[in-house]
Amino acid sequence: MFDTLKKIIKYPRLTQDYPNRSLTPASFLGQTEIDTAKCNFCGECALHCPSQAIVLDKSARSIGIDYAKCIFCILCEEICQVGAVQTTNKFELAVRDKVTLNNHALCANALRDTPLSNKSNGESFYKTAVINEENLPNTSYETICSDLQATVKKIFGRSLQIREVDAGSCNGCDYEINALNNPFNDLERLGISFVASPRHADMLLVTGTGTRNMQQALVKTYEATPDPKLVVAVGACACSGGIFRDTYATNNGIDALVPVDVYIPGCPPRPQAIIYGILKAIDRVK
Amino acid sequence: MTSNLKGNLESKFALKVFSGKEFSETAFPLATNQVNINSQTTLASDKDNSQHVSFSDHDDKFWQEQDNVYYLEAPLAKVKEICCYIQELGCPLVLMFANDERNFQAGYAVYYVFAVREEGMLVVIKTKADPESMEIPSISNHLHAASGYEREIQDLFGLVPIGHPDAKRLVFHGNWPQGVYPLRKDFAVGQKPDFAQEKIRFQEVVGEGVYEIPVGPVHAGIIEPGHFRFSVAGEPIINLEAQLYYVHKGIEKLAEGQSLEKCLFIAERISGDETFANSLAYCQAIEKIAGTKVPARAAYTRVLFAELERLTSHLGDLGGICLDAGYGFANFQFQMMRGWAYSVADELCGMRFLRSVNKLGGVRKDFVSGKEAKLIELLLNIRSELEDTVNIVKSNSMFIDRVENTGILEPKIAVDLNAVGPGGRASGIRYDVRKAFPYAAYPNLNFKVPEHNNGDINCRMNTKIEESFEAIDLMIQAIEGMPVGKVCEPIAEVKPYRFAFGLTEAPRGENIHWVMTGENNTLYRYKIRTPSFCNWPALCHAVKGNIVPDFPLINKSFNLSYAGNDL
Ligand code: SF4
Ligand code: SF4
Numbered sequence: 001m002f003d004t005l006k007k008i009i010k011y012p013r014l015t016q017d018y019p020n021r022s023l024t025p026a027s028f029l030g031q032t033e034i035d036t037a038k039c040n041f042c043g044e045c046a047l048h049c050p051s052q053a054i055v056l057d058k059s060a061r062s063i064g065i066d067y068a069k070c071i072f073c074i075l076c077e078e079i080c081q082v083g084a085v086q087t088t089n090k091f092e093l094a095v096r097d098k099v100t101l102n103n104h105a106l107c108a109n110a111l112r113d114t115p116l117s118n119k120s121n122g123e124s125f126y127k128t129a130v131i132n133e134e135n136l137p138n139t140s141y142e143t144i145c146s147d148l149q150a151t152v153k154k155i156f157g158r159s160l161q162i163r164e165v166d167a168g169s170c171n172g173c174d175y176e177i178n179a180l181n182n183p184f185n186d187l188e189r190l191g192i193s194f195v196a197s198p199r200h201a202d203m204l205l206v207t208g209t210g211t212r213n214m215q216q217a218l219v220k221t222y223e224a225t226p227d228p229k230l231v232v233a234v235g236a237c238a239c240s241g242g243i244f245r246d247t248y249a250t251n252n253g254i255d256a257l258v259p260v261d262v263y264i265p266g267c268p269p270r271p272q273a274i275i276y277g278i279l280k281a282i283d284r285v286k
Numbered sequence: 287m288t289s290n291l292k293g294n295l296e297s298k299f300a301l302k303v304f305s306g307k308e309f310s311e312t313a314f315p316l317a318t319n320q321v322n323i324n325s326q327t328t329l330a331s332d333k334d335n336s337q338h339v340s341f342s343d344h345d346d347k348f349w350q351e352q353d354n355v356y357y358l359e360a361p362l363a364k365v366k367e368i369c370c371y372i373q374e375l376g377c378p379l380v381l382m383f384a385n386d387e388r389n390f391q392a393g394y395a396v397y398y399v400f401a402v403r404e405e406g407m408l409v410v411i412k413t414k415a416d417p418e419s420m421e422i423p424s425i426s427n428h429l430h431a432a433s434g435y436e437r438e439i440q441d442l443f444g445l446v447p448i449g450h451p452d453a454k455r456l457v458f459h460g461n462w463p464q465g466v467y468p469l470r471k472d473f474a475v476g477q478k479p480d481f482a483q484e485k486i487r488f489q490e491v492v493g494e495g496v497y498e499i500p501v502g503p504v505h506a507g508i509i510e511p512g513h514f515r516f517s518v519a520g521e522p523i524i525n526l527e528a529q530l531y532y533v534h535k536g537i538e539k540l541a542e543g544q545s546l547e548k549c550l551f552i553a554e555r556i557s558g559d560e561t562f563a564n565s566l567a568y569c570q571a572i573e574k575i576a577g578t579k580v581p582a583r584a585a586y587t588r589v590l591f592a593e594l595e596r597l598t599s600h601l602g603d604l605g606g607i608c609l610d611a612g613y614g615f616a617n618f619q620f621q622m623m624r625g626w627a628y629s630v631a632d633e634l635c636g637m638r639f640l641r642s643v644n645k646l647g648g649v650r651k652d653f654v655s656g657k658e659a660k661l662i663e664l665l666l667n668i669r670s671e672l673e674d675t676v677n678i679v680k681s682n683s684m685f686i687d688r689v690e691n692t693g694i695l696e697p698k699i700a701v702d703l704n705a706v707g708p709g710g711r712a713s714g715i716r717y718d719v720r721k722a723f724p725y726a727a728y729p730n731l732n733f734k735v736p737e738h739n740n741g742d743i744n745c746r747m748n749t750k751i752e753e754s755f756e757a758i759d760l761m762i763q764a765i766e767g768m769p770v771g772k773v774c775e776p777i778a779e780v781k782p783y784r785f786a787f788g789l790t791e792a793p794r795g796e797n798i799h800w801v802m803t804g805e806n807n808t809l810y811r812y813k814i815r816t817p818s819f820c821n822w823p824a825l826c827h828a829v830k831g832n833i834v835p836d837f838p839l840i841n842k843s844f845n846l847s848y849a850g851n852d853l
Binding site: 003004007008011014028029048050051071073074075078089163164165166167168169170171172173174175176177178179181182183184194196197198208209211212213214215216217221242243244246247248249250267268270 | 458459461462468473475476477478479503504506507508509510511531532533534535536537539540545547548551552555556557558559561602615618619621622624625628632635636637638639641642650674675677678847848849850
């Protein structure tokens, strides 16, 4: 008992105060960027990219990385002969709008500068057949959805219950979500906690490609979650299928199955990148 | 007993045993033709060799290429007898897989892989399934470890194991149509068959007061998906059936026809927390085929990363066991140390999951130089904290009461099912790939393999604790003993239709990859068997007779990977 107390006193606080304080600049690898000014458009990187994430238009002399697909393997940096590819330690990459992740020529900069407040999420609801039309009154989708979004944020702003769903991951992303509960990240300090059942959840944190065998379970979990609800796609797999795209057993991202509010790129995204994405979904970061 | 296994096999069954190299040349004439065009001289000398080869010649150059693997082609009718014979000698079936070789000899080949662990040798029986009837004789009644493989082969290739005690679907659930087999070469990887609606049948236990508890696939904790069907009478569990493969992504099919380079990144993503063990197994297989000798510095670096992965994984498991027993303080201690282990990873390569470290022929860059002192300091810090924590945990009698004699995996069952890794070692199996099939720099380093016999949670926990200490010591040895020099011997080109095994000891145990190359530096077939595949059935046995609330605890003490099993 005495030893236990000694340890408790020895380590009173390990928690990193992210996002209030930014992480101490570290050597970790984050977003890979291509400098169009240095690039000679040889196309080697696009040829070798294991995730076919590099979009290249030689004639237009334009190149960019689709961060929804990128698995952050830094192979392109290794391959590039002219040093145009650089890996930064940027990790706050979550976005609302998937297009922002693959906006071809814009990808290098657009990601961080998107004005978040005036982005509407309405369109993501069009993609799904999950919302039952008869249940909606005679107003337009847009109005309902934008009202709904506002309410969601008001309701969830200070306290949020999350249910995690692994829809076919390699378990990397799940371990990083797990790490949100460790003493370093301690998500509960932000009023966010994980719950055991989707029926108690406000948000689904989904990893994995949405495999054929998990498809039904994911949709059912979504339906079991009471409205209003948010869905966050964690990792390259959930955003686009990642390296497992286009096989007989996978979907290319979970937005083929359920509407997604925020996409967090990475393979896997660091725990802080996931925190950033969660906070973005409930508008607590701008 | 096993020392003359090769000779016995040859005389008893009148069959010829080949080394891996000879075998690939006789079995895949297409490859020889191709080589013929490119380099006639090498071929001629190879052929010469194969005629005069005797086994003692091979033993001399044991370290070379694939010379510790012996192949034997047997007719379908004899397979069962041979397999039983080898098993009786105490050599477990460690892998069984099929390969669509219709391009070469109009048929599907089935490979049965046995490990002669005392001698660091693999014996592979190859047979051809009848292309008309698409049937193979099941060996599961005699070799229980074969059961899962045979069901897998049935789902992926459509080869029916005749006489299998319960040959229901494994990989596919009710949504997959009958008669579609994705690993056949004529199935395109992107094909998406229509959804079928077949009901899944579970093992049924009937009797007064017996009821079923279905759990999953979406669980209460933050873990991967799987469905568990418990049959219980009151509290104790009578039977547990695990339906897995919810995260089946078709990795083996995806890898076919892809470049060797890309497949390395796929291998890294087989199971997130075993990234390094899997990528290393893959690299070793390709390096064997290419005949590349990895530079010494790379071999030491690989040990460092492999042990770091083991340490991280074990610390997480130990924390998990404590958490599930309601021992929050200890959980936080282990999680704290796990966090420190992650910062060692960040320090080394900037990635928490040790991805983009391995490269065919070595490692990507010199990750260690200049950081030695810092790394050793971090590691010693973890070591002393671990010592303190383990002392506290072990003196907590309430906690020890809970884990002692809970979730016992009987040694007999462990042997029959080929339980591997800490799960097997806790049940009396004395086996570690790092000792039996030494790789990387392990032959030059000192370490002990834990030995336990009781097979309960406590033994698995102690195994993991001891292995964590060994891992830290190994890392420090590797850092200190690391010679200077280059870290990669690039591999330019690999011959088509050659094959090799890559074996590593993943944090969860024996990890086997079998790789067969295709034309133009691609893969023809990639068979992956992670330790989880062997240990899932063992877990289902270990929970029997325990009460339902102990299931999470027992499950955590194995901490198996769903992704690594489902592929
Ligand atoms: S870092 Fe991203 S873009 Fe670059 S090669 Fe890897 S997956 Fe492709
Ligand atoms: S995004 Fe990467 S880490 Fe996450 S599940 Fe997919 S492969 Fe694993």
